[in-house]
Amino acid sequence: MFETGLLRGKRILVTGGGSGLGAAMGRRFLALGAELVICGRKRDRLEATASEMRQETSGKVTTIACDIRDGAAVDSMMDGLWREAPLDILVNNAAATFIAQSEHLSFRAADAILAPTLHGAMYCTLAAGRRWIEGNHNGVVLSILSTSTITGRAFTVPSAMAKSAVLAMTKSLAVEWGPKGIRTVAIAPGPFPTAGASGQLRLEGRDDTLMRNPLGRTGEHSELADLASFLVSDRAGYINGEMVVIDGGAHLRSSGAEDLLQWTETQWADQRAARSKG
Numbered sequence: 001m002f003e004t005g006l007l008r009g010k011r012i013l014v015t016g017g018g019s020g021l022g023a024a025m026g027r028r029f030l031a032l033g034a035e036l037v038i039c040g041r042k043r044d045r046l047e048a049t050a051s052e053m054r055q056e057t058s059g060k061v062t063t064i065a066c067d068i069r070d071g072a073a074v075d076s077m078m079d080g081l082w083r084e085a086p087l088d089i090l091v092n093n094a095a096a097t098f099i100a101q102s103e104h105l106s107f108r109a110a111d112a113i114l115a116p117t118l119h120g121a122m123y124c125t126l127a128a129g130r131r132w133i134e135g136n137h138n139g140v141v142l143s144i145l146s147t148s149t150i151t152g153r154a155f156t157v158p159s160a161m162a163k164s165a166v167l168a169m170t171k172s173l174a175v176e177w178g179p180k181g182i183r184t185v186a187i188a189p190g191p192f193p194t195a196g197a198s199g200q201l202r203l204e205g206r207d208d209t210l211m212r213n214p215l216g217r218t219g220e221h222s223e224l225a226d227l228a229s230f231l232v233s234d235r236a237g238y239i240n241g242e243m244v245v246i247d248g249g250a251h252l253r254s255s256g257a258e259d260l261l262q263w264t265e266t267q268w269a270d271q272r273a274a275r276s277k278g
């Protein structure tokens with residue numbers, strides 16, 4: 001689909017690149033010639049994914065254990081990266097969510113979603129952007145958001161709030177940092193089966209939601225990876241401050257959460273008891 005070497009010479013950090021959509025994007029970036037850095041909290045999973053990637057391609061993959069909720073840890077990761085060479089592209093992919101009745105959310109539970117999804121994305125963006133500007137280096141920030149930025153989404157309110165805030169960052173920085181050679185773009189995926197999303201959103205037990213998709217299917221990881229590759233590449237050099245939706249048209253019918261309005265109190269109690277660790 002793309003010219004060989006579309007991303008040759010690009011050094012890309014994908015947060016949460018050890019699993020799910022982050023790993024799918026990383027694989028595609030490598031295949032297109034990029035040098036890849038993936039970060040996350042779970043060192044073992046990062047290493048396992050990187051070792052598979054190294055076997056699949058001859059590309060360079062580096063792993064960094066970093067909890068992006070911790071600004072000092074983010075700064076230290078960026079310092080380490082810049083000591084070797086500047087990044088060219090940051091992909092804000094790491095995030096967290098779970099379904100819950102909002103009246104049952106403790107403050108700690110709300111913060112468990114806001115901290116990685118909003119603060120983590122902001123810390124990574126500020127840390128990379130400041131270094132690009134100081135070094136007079138061009139950069140691209142791609143943030144993986146959600147169609148909840150358009151529809152809102154019941155029962156995942158902290159996630160919808162955080163993703164909307166990162167969309168505001170994307171639009172605002174497009175104007176502020178565009179003149180400094182930094183593009184900010186975003187993708188809003190619909191349902192793409194991953195272990196993280198399926199576990200946290202109970203996607204498997206909720207076929208109705210998926211079947212209401214106008215295209216009658218969920219997204220393929222390769223479809224998202226292709227879109228991401230285009231948006232971060234120089235071929236998309238005139239796209240700035242935009243969010244591209246990739247959901248088969250699903251959000252035009254529903255936010256995807258309406259079936260949860262039919263859940264009984266017993267189902268919600270069961271959900272609270274069966275909390276999944278992402």
Ligand SMILES: CCCCCCCCCCC/C=C/C(=O)SCCNC(=O)CCNC(=O)[C@H](O)C(C)(C)COP(=O)(O)OP(=O)(O)OC[C@H]1O[C@@H](n2cnc3c(N)ncnc32)[C@H](O)[C@@H]1OP(=O)(O)O
Nearest residue numbers: 096097098106108109112146191196197256257275277278
């Ligand atoms: C609504 C349906 C939509 C249909 C389809 C539409 C299209 C799809 C749209 C998808 C949009 C976004 C998707 C994603 O983000 S998918 C990625 C999912 N991946 C992850 O979440 C991975 C990361 N996950 C985690 O880190 C953890 O799972 C967690 C989020 C829980 C955070 O863990 P942490 O260790 O920080 O938290 P603690 O265990 O210490 O708990 C902190 C407080 O949070 C409370 N908590 C935890 N889980 C739940 C829960 N399931 N329900 C309610 N409350 C929860 C916990 O009790 C702590 O609070 P208290 O101390 O007050 O008890």
Ligand SMILES: NC(=O)C1=CN([C@@H]2O[C@H](COP(=O)(O)OP(=O)(O)OC[C@H]3O[C@@H](n4cnc5c(N)ncnc54)[C@H](OP(=O)(O)O)[C@@H]3O)[C@@H](O)[C@H]2O)C=CC1
Nearest residue numbers: 016019020021040041042067068094095191192194196197
């Ligand atoms: N799959 C889907 O249907 C959809 C996904 N999205 C978005 O796509 C992105 C990827 O989701 P998906 O692949 O499904 O889910 P995953 O659960 O696989 O991905 C989440 C990743 O984020 C990392 N992460 C979480 N918290 C932190 C943290 N504090 N510091 C560093 N890394 C962290 C996790 O690694 P670790 O646990 O090692 O820290 C993990 O690799 C997310 O932004 C999600 O909101 C949006 C819409 C739909």
